[in-house]
Amino acid sequence: MPDYNLSYFYVFVFFAVGAFVVGALMTVSRIIAPRRPTPEKLRPYESGEEPIGQAWGRYPIHFYVFALLFVVFDVEVIFLFPWAVIFASLGWYGIVEMGVFIAILVVGLVYAWKKDALSWY
Amino acid sequence: MDFIAPLIFVILAAIVVAGGLAVVLLPRITGSALSMGLSFLGMAGLFALLGAETIAFFQVLIYVGAITVLILYGVMLTGVAPAGADRRLFFQKQAGWALVPLKFVGVVATVFALSFQSNVVQQPGGDLEPLANAVFRDYAFPFEVASVLLLAAMIGAIALVKRGDD
Amino acid sequence: MSPPGVLVPGPFGIDPLVWVVLRLLIAVLLVVGLIFNGALLQILMERKLQAWAQDRVGPYHVGPWGLLQTFADALKLIGKEDVRSRFTDAAFFLTAPAITFTPMVAAWVVIPFAPGVQGIDINIGLLYLSSLGAMGVLGIVIAGWASNNKYSLIGGLRSAGQLISYEVPQILSLVTVVLLAGSLQLTKIATAQPGLQLNLFILPAAFLTYFIAALAETNRTPFDLPEAESELVAGYLTEYSGMRWGTFLALTEYGNVTIVSSIMTTLWLGGWNGPLVDQAPILGVLWFTLKVYVIIVAFMWIRLTLPRFRIDQLMNFCWKVLIPLTLTNLFVTATLKVALPAPWDLIAIGILNWGLVAAFIVLIPRLQRRRLERLRERLRTERERTLAPTA
Numbered sequence: 268m269p270d271y272n273l274s275y276f277y278v279f280v281f282f283a284v285g286a287f288v289v290g291a292l293m294t295v296s297r298i299i300a301p302r303r304p305t306p307e308k309l310r311p312y313e314s315g316e317e318p319i320g321q322a323w324g325r326y327p328i329h330f331y332v333f334a335l336l337f338v339v340f341d342v343e344v345i346f347l348f349p350w351a352v353i354f355a356s357l358g359w360y361g362i363v364e365m366g367v368f369i370a371i372l373v374v375g376l377v378y379a380w381k382k383d384a385l386s387w388y
Numbered sequence: 389m390d391f392i393a394p395l396i397f398v399i400l401a402a403i404v405v406a407g408g409l410a411v412v413l414l415p416r417i418t419g420s421a422l423s424m425g426l427s428f429l430g431m432a433g434l435f436a437l438l439g440a441e442t443i444a445f446f447q448v449l450i451y452v453g454a455i456t457v458l459i460l461y462g463v464m465l466t467g468v469a470p471a472g473a474d475r476r477l478f479f480q481k482q483a484g485w486a487l488v489p490l491k492f493v494g495v496v497a498t499v500f501a502l503s504f505q506s507n508v509v510q511q512p513g514g515d516l517e518p519l520a521n522a523v524f525r526d527y528a529f530p531f532e533v534a535s536v537l538l539l540a541a542m543i544g545a546i547a548l549v550k551r552g553d554d
Numbered sequence: 555m556s557p558p559g560v561l562v563p564g565p566f567g568i569d570p571l572v573w574v575v576l577r578l579l580i581a582v583l584l585v586v587g588l589i590f591n592g593a594l595l596q597i598l599m600e601r602k603l604q605a606w607a608q609d610r611v612g613p614y615h616v617g618p619w620g621l622l623q624t625f626a627d628a629l630k631l632i633g634k635e636d637v638r639s640r641f642t643d644a645a646f647f648l649t650a651p652a653i654t655f656t657p658m659v660a661a662w663v664v665i666p667f668a669p670g671v672q673g674i675d676i677n678i679g680l681l682y683l684s685s686l687g688a689m690g691v692l693g694i695v696i697a698g699w700a701s702n703n704k705y706s707l708i709g710g711l712r713s714a715g716q717l718i719s720y721e722v723p724q725i726l727s728l729v730t731v732v733l734l735a736g737s738l739q740l741t742k743i744a745t746a747q748p749g750l751q752l753n754l755f756i757l758p759a760a761f762l763t764y765f766i767a768a769l770a771e772t773n774r775t776p777f778d779l780p781e782a783e784s785e786l787v788a789g790y791l792t793e794y795s796g797m798r799w800g801t802f803l804a805l806t807e808y809g810n811v812t813i814v815s816s817i818m819t820t821l822w823l824g825g826w827n828g829p830l831v832d833q834a835p836i837l838g839v840l841w842f843t844l845k846v847y848v849i850i851v852a853f854m855w856i857r858l859t860l861p862r863f864r865i866d867q868l869m870n871f872c873w874k875v876l877i878p879l880t881l882t883n884l885f886v887t888a889t890l891k892v893a894l895p896a897p898w899d900l901i902a903i904g905i906l907n908w909g910l911v912a913a914f915i916v917l918i919p920r921l922q923r924r925r926l927e928r929l930r931e932r933l934r935t936e937r938e939r940t941l942a943p944t945a
Contacts, residue, residue, distance in 0.1 A: 271514075272393070274674040275436050277578060278682075279396060281663045281673070284582050285656030289801055293648075296632050296797035309640040311703040312792055330711050331465060333869065334458040335545040337718040339538045340877070341454045344725045345446050346531070347884070348681050349520030351732040354888055357524060362892055364528055369885060371535040375542035376877070384546045385873045386866065418699055422646060425692050441678050445685040453688025453721070457714055460695055464711070514677040516738065 332384050336376075343372050397437060403430030421463050425456035442516045581673045585662040593808040594624045600854050607858045628800065636796035639703070646700035647793075651801040654693030657686040658809040665816045666740045668826040668838030679740040680732065683817060684725050687771060690810070691717045694790055697802070701793035709789025712779055712865060719872040720770035720777075726880035727764035730757060731821045733888050734900075744825030754822040756900055757887070759910035761822045763880045765852075768814040770872070772807060775857040779865055815849040816842075875918065883910060 346368065354361040379385050407427025411420045428451040435444035523531050568576065598613065598621065605612025613620035638647060661683055663673035676682060691714050698710015731753055735743040747753055754761055770777035779789075786792070794802055819825060823845045826838030863871070890902045 271439065271441070273574070274676050275441070276392065276396075277581070277663050277674045278436070278660060279433070280578060280582065281585070281660040282656055284586065285659030286652050288586060288659065289652040289655050292632070292797050292801055293636075296634070296636060299633050300796060301635050303635065304637070308637050311639045311641055311701070312787065313704065329549075330715055331458070331461040332545060332549050333715050333719060334454070334461045336542060336873070337722065338450070338454045338458050339542045340722045341450055341718075342538055343535070344722060344729070345449055346523065347726070347729045348678075348732070348738065349442065349516055350524060351729045351888075352516060352736060352738060353520040353524065354733065355736060355891065358892055361524060362889055364524060364532070365888070366885065367532055368535045369881065371532075371539050372542075373881070375539045376873075378543055379546050380874065382546050384549065386870065416643070419643065419646065422692070422696055422699075429689075441676065442681065445678060445681045448685035449681075449688050453685065453691055454718065457691055457695060457718055460699075460714075461711070464699075516678055 336379060336384075339372065339375065343369070393437065397434070400430045400433040400437065403427070404434070417463050418460065421456060421459045424459065425452050428452045428456065440515050442514070442519050581663070585659065585673070588662070588812075589659065589805060589809050592812050593804050594628065596808045596811070596850060597624045597627075597804060599851075600857070603851070603854050604858060628804075631800040631804075632797050634796040636798055639701070639793055641702040642793060643700040643702065646696050648798075650693050650697035650700060651794075651798050651806070652693075653696060654690045654806045655801050655809075657689040658806050658813065661686045661813045662809075664740055665813070666744055666820060666825055667842050668831075669741070669835045671836070671839055672741065675739060675741050677737065677739045680728055680738040680743070680817075680821075683813070684721075684728065687724070687810075688718075688721060690806075691721075697794070698790035701790070703793050705787045705792045706790050709786045709792065712786075713773070713790055716770055716773075716777065716779060716865075716868060716872075719869060720767045720876075723763050723872065723876040723880045724767035724771060726877070726884055727760040727767065728817075728821065730760040730880070730884045730887050733884070733891060734903075740820050740825075744820050744827065747824040747827065749827075751900075752822065752824050756904045757822065757883075757907050759879070759883050759907040759914070760887075761818070762911055762914065763876055763883070764818065764821075766876065768818070769853065769856065770868070772810045772814055772853075774811065774853055776860040776863050777868060778862060779868060811850060811853055812846065815846045815853070818849050819845040879910070879914065883907070 347365070350357075350361065350365055354365070357364070404427050407423045407425075407430060410423030411427065414420045414423060428447060432444045432447040432452070435441075435447055601623070602612045602620070604610075613623035616622045616626045638644070664676060664679045664682055666672040666675070694717065695710050695714045698706045698708075698713065701707070701710075731743065732738060734753065734756065735746040737743060737746075769775075773779075788794075791799060791802060819842060826842045828837070828841030831838045831841065886906060887903050890906065891899045893899070894902055
């Protein structure tokens with residue numbers, strides 16, 4: 268069983284290795300691959316149409332609603348991780364505690380459902 | 389082996405600072421939002437270095453995985469800044485330049501004035517169970533209040549977004 | 555940095571100091587090798603399986619029985635011109651593949667192949683894997699945005715919406731297993747399932763929901779909307795070509811499939827447990843690999859069988875079916891575990907879970923049919939209303 272520092276050194280090394288592998292693949296590809304750019308090749312691909320304007324613009328709001336709902340549920344979920352580890356020792360107290368927490372958030376989910384915010388148009 | 393931890397600290401701190409600088413300096417606001425994700429990631433590394441592994445991966449899960457995406461979506465709603473927006477922001481920029489050194493001095497002074505020393509930096513069994521006990525035994529009421537806060541955020545967002553036409 | 559536990563003598567009497575370095579090196583090389591070989595093998599497997607299912611031969615030109623096909627494809631990808639369109643945001647466009655690839659590589663470090671055959675055994679292993687899964691989303695949004703192509707951007711946004719939504723049921727299903735195992739450490743979860751007391755039999759509903767969410771998280775059919783070619787060309791991958799595309803799609807996608815299959819193996823199928831493992835622990839690697847590949851084949855089978863979801867169906871399914879279902883499952887499992895004494899709690903949880911699976915299978919088609927009927931009804935009344943004045 269390796270100790271804490273060594274464990275996270277592994278994690279750090281693996282992140283570095285991941286980045287390094289991508290870099291190495293790109294470098295090899297750059298060395299052996301041909302490079303003959305033409306104006307047509309460098310145009311954004313739009314199924315053969317002439318692109319009109321750039322893609323960077325304004326986008327519909329429902330993406331944002333889902334992202335916000337996700338943040339709320341994600342915060343809920345991270346509380347579940349430590350709770351799941353010790354809930355057996357907490358007994359009924361832990362069940363009630365988490366039950367209240369989840370119930371309050373489920374109210375939000377039901378509200379979103381009733382307001383039709385969960386539908387994707 | 390004692391040089392490894394400081395070295396990793398320097399690398400992680402560089403990532404945090406570089407991310408922070410990129411947030412301020414990049415020309416496009418979407419780029420800024422993405423750089424913030426990088427900064428958060430470096431911060432998670434710093435937490436892990438301090439022995440708070442659970443907090444580190446909460447940081448990754450919430451901030452890198454969720455908040456950055458949320459901000460990105462928020463930013464994409466705004467569209468491109470109209471011409472002349474720079475001029476309107478002129479005074480804000482000057483005020484910003486004036487406030488930044490003040491704040492920097494304040495932070496540095498605070499760091500040196502307080503001593504952040506604790507006896508136990510790394511718990512032998514990890515920080516998961518101490519954290520769980522703290523949240524669910526000692527601070528159970530704040531934990532429940534947090535859910536009300538989350539509920540308010542959720543309902544607020546839905547109320548703002550909901551169009552009045554249906 | 556020298557508390558006990560760091561310097562342990564290696565096998566064959568290798569010096570502890572050498573072993574610390576050597577072990578890391580072996581781990582890195584093994585993982586990189588596994589990722590590349592896994593991608594090559596799984597792509598060939600997928601193509602052959604698809605070919606058989608569709609009564610074709612599949613790749614057979616390169617090498618005996620087409621075995622070298624994907625190898626040739628990989629060489630082709632490396633040697634291909636890397637086109638980057640004029641409007642892209644260079645820095646983000648170039649780093650996006652690395653941002654999805656790196657967490658996938660890092661995830662391998664905690665996979666428990668057999669007792670002792672594991673990079674590190676951190677006690678928050680499951681949280682670690684979940685948060686790395688969340689990091690991949692960022693790379694996809696960055697890819698979509700940096701391409702500055704309308705298809706890419708919409709593909710990236712949709713993909714991120716899908717990935718973040720399905721993350722919630724995914725993690726909720728994982729936590730349901732943690733309730734029984736009482737730990738986030740992967741080896742402890744695996745050893746908490748002795749013999750045939752697999753979590754698969756006790757928590758099939760959690761397995762089902764995790765399986766569905768994992769399909770969505772790895773962008774596999776029927777959730778491969780980001781790559782819905784009929785609508786979005788190739789989604790966030792539209793502007794990517796050559797090896798950059800190869801890293802993104804081939805390596806990362808298949809790597810992620812292997813990771814989620816390993817998670818399922820560890821959490822529900824008992825990990826490395828199998829006959830004769832107690833006598834020869836190294837046999838655990840074999841059992842683990844076999845179980846992982848059974849799940850991977852199931853993934854491929856589903857791809858052969860099911861058509862693709864529509865985006866609205868996909869989001870509805872996640873928020874209106876999966877999340878309520880996983881939340882219910884989690885909460886009831888926890889309550890039963892606290893309420894009943896030792897052997898009865900598992901039995902009760904098992905019965906309840908199988909009940910949930912049955913309800914899922916029976917009710918979903920029925921709900922769907924009811925929804926369709928209501929929709930048809932509404933359309934009919936609307937048509938009658940609009941036709942009424944002219945009639």
